[in-house]
Amino acid sequence: MTIECLAQVPHRVAAAIPLLRQGERPVVLVSAGIGATPILAMLHALAAEQTRREIWWIHGARNSSEHPFAAEVRELLKTLPGSRSHIRYSAPKPADRPTVDFDRVGRVGVHVFEEMGVPPDADFYICGPAAFMSGLVDGLAGWGVARDRLHTENFGSGQSMTPGIAAVSRRPSHPPGEAAEVGPLISFTRSNLAVHWGSAFHSLLELAEACDVPVRWSCRTGVCHNCETGLISGSVIYRPDPVEPPAEGNLLICCSQPQGDIALDL
Ligand code: FES
Structure with missing residues (x-):
């Protein structure tokens, strides 16, 4: 060129x-x-x-x-x-x-x-x-x-990350302010925190943020994959569907909701 x-x-x-x-x-x-x-x-x-x-x-x-x-x-x-x-x-x-x-x-x-x-x-x-x-x-x-x-060419995306290590939380992780008492149990394994999913959240990313669980993200709409995270157990549904699916064994937390109890590598 x-x-x-x-x-x-x-x-x-x-x-x-x-x-x-x-x-x-x-x-x-x-x-x-x-x-x-x-x-x-x-x-x-x-x-x-x-x-x-x-x-x-x-x-x-x-x-x-x-x-x-x-x-x-x-x-x-x-x-x-x-x-x-x-x-x-x-x-x-x-x-x-x-x-x-x-x-x-x-x-x-x-x-x-x-x-x-x-x-x-x-x-x-x-x-x-x-x-x-x-x-x-x-x-x-x-x-x-x-x-x-x-x-x-890498641009605005990356391999699956380990945000619990790569990012630093200003506060220790904690249950969200309005903690639900029913609903699927979400285990943030690296943060040693388990909380119930509640209807106040639109995505697992929102729940993680409410708990001060270290996360990384960019587009928040399933395009960039910066939020790609390991799914240790359980399953999720996507709303909206990502442009490209995450790697096998991973999920995009910015546009997913739990289907039952799940454990995340966060
Ligand atoms: S933040 Fe971009 S795909 Fe989740």
């Missing part, structure tokens, strides 16, 4: 640009949720140099409310004659228009690349939640893509 290209990339994302490999190979830009941010910077760079390489833009989102840069991407792709785009919504809204706002219902997986006829000898750049990236890298490698052509 040239300095001139970098200068034309919007300032807000310039710092996040991973280096594009030079050459003639097709470029496949893959993202989910806010992972589109650094990938968009790459698309800007390719558009600025008016590349003649084949460009594939593949993005997964929950619906149009959580589909960042949709119009900007469409305009950039129009300037690249060799480009193709595919958008998957996991939970489209009634007003979302198939073939206009999105192409298919579902999530981005290796099957999408097969269906679209993406060339496996392309350079792949992938950004999204950690589970999304690792699953896709393994899947694409199994599909025949050379590992050194699979590039991932």
Whole structure:
């Protein structure tokens, strides 16, 4: 990527640009949720140099409310004659228009690349939640893509964390101010605290915060995975569904509620 290209990339994302490999190979830009941010910077760079390489833009989102840069991407792709785009919504809204706002219902997986006829000898750049990236890298490698052509970029997401260790609580953990006496029992194992779930809370994150249990979060809507936590026992339901599911054995506390007693690695 040239300095001139970098200068034309919007300032807000310039710092996040991973280096594009030079050459003639097709470029496949893959993202989910806010992972589109650094990938968009790459698309800007390719558009600025008016590349003649084949460009594939593949993005997964929950619906149009959580589909960042949709119009900007469409305009950039129009300037690249060799480009193709595919958008998957996991939970489209009634007003979302198939073939206009999105192409298919579902999530981005290796099957999408097969269906679209993406060339496996392309350079792949992938950004999204950690589970999304690792699953896709393994899947694409199994599909025949050379590992050194699979590039991932961390942005606003991370592996499953151990917030009880990584963060410091200002106060010792304690039951919430309005402690419920019935309802599922929620065990915060690292904090050595067990409290009952109550209807005052919309998510396990809210309950943890009310207890001063150390937590980390960013989007609070199931997009970034910063709140991803180990689920030691029990099960949860999601409201809303995350854009990408957490890794097996984990949960996203920002958008989940317990289904019965549960124990968390918090
Ligand atoms: S997924 Fe972003 S805070 Fe939970």
